[in-house]
Amino acid sequence: MWIALAVYLPIVGSLAAVWLQAAPWWAAAPVLAWCVAWQASLQHEVIHGHPTPWRWMNRLIAGPPLLVFVPFDRYRDSHLAHHTDARLTDPLDDSESWYVTAERWRRAGRVERSLRWTMNTLAGRVVLGPLWLMAQAVVTDSRDLVAGRRLFPLAGHFMQLLALAWILSAVGVPLWGYLALVVWPATGMMLIRSFAEHRPDPSPACRSVIVENGGALGWLFLSNNLHALHHERPGLPWYLLRRVYRDGADGILSRNGGYRFDSYVKLAATYLFSPRDHPIHPLYR
Incomplete structure (x- = not known):
């Protein structure tokens, strides 16, 4: 439970400081961005049944949609489907895949192809990836509304957004500033984690990465830098993963085919401006 306090108390404190005019709103943005990204990691824990034995309590802890464009119910359903390891990275079956089929690539225009190549670099994923995900979320939710799907969850999501x-507005943080200096960088930080999280490999067990020294990002991601272990034992709480x-x-690295990085620094040194691979999934080339 202490992790929930660690996530939410700095948010409340930062907003209170802005409201009391003890600090300008933009000075609070870095703390808010870090904690909003941290909340996304906490929501991931909630999806997997933590930190309490009670589902209703966990849902309360997951809190409001501070990332704005990610309705919790849609995230929960898509992420649980993502844990079908046989489908990992498949653009037709894995909602968290960044790959496309050869047919989709042929239909893509020059701008989309350039965007996808750019987002296959770490810098491109962090900077442009949030905008891409936001646009996808707006399209997905709009289609659901038009089709009459998920109306109750979407209504709850929009009501929470109105409250946010x-x-x-009441404390003096402009909405555009929150989106630009909190939501955008917070989403970008989370995309560092997912950038090399999975690779297309014939063996499902070899598709998930281990980043051994997560550093401060390991805390931000609640030890999901040890992602291969998380996929092996998704019910294991974050605070036990490192132990x-x-x-x-040795056994974990043997089972995942040795797919590992020493640290996110090493990952950035390799892929900051170099694409990881082709945007087309190997199965569909």
């Missing part, structure tokens, strides 16, 4: 907008990995690293 009212709070921001379990330490005790069984």
Whole structure:
């Protein structure tokens, strides 16, 4: 439970400081961005049944949609489907895949192809990836509304967004500033984690990565830098992942085909401006 306090208390404190005019709103943006990204990691834990044994309590802890464009119910359903390891990275079956089929690539225009190549670099993923995900979310939710799908969850999501907008306005944080200096960088930080999280490999067990030294980002991601272990044991709470990995690293790396990086620094040194691979999934080339 302490992790929920660690996530939410700095948010409340930062907004209170802005409201009391102890700090300008833009000075609070870095703290808010970090904690909003941290909340996304906390929501991931909630999806997997933590931190309490009670589902209703966990849903309360997951809190409001601070990332704005990610309705919790849609995230929960798509992420649980993502844990079907046989489908990992498949653009037709894995909603979290950044790959496309050869047919989709042929239909893409020059601008989309350039965007996809750019977002296959770490810098491009962090800077442009949030805008891409936001646009996708707007299209998805709009289609659901037009088709009459998920109306109740979407209504709840929009009501929470209205409450969030009212709070921001009341304390003196402009909505455009929150989107530009909090939501955008917070989403970008989370995309560092997912950038090399999975690779297309014939063996499902070899598709998930281990980043051994997560550093500060390991705390931000709640140890999901040890992602291969998380996919092996998705019910394992975040605070046990490092211990379990330490005790069984050789076996885990053997099972995931040695797909690992020493750190996110090493990952950035390799892929900051260089594409990881082709946007077309190997299965569909």
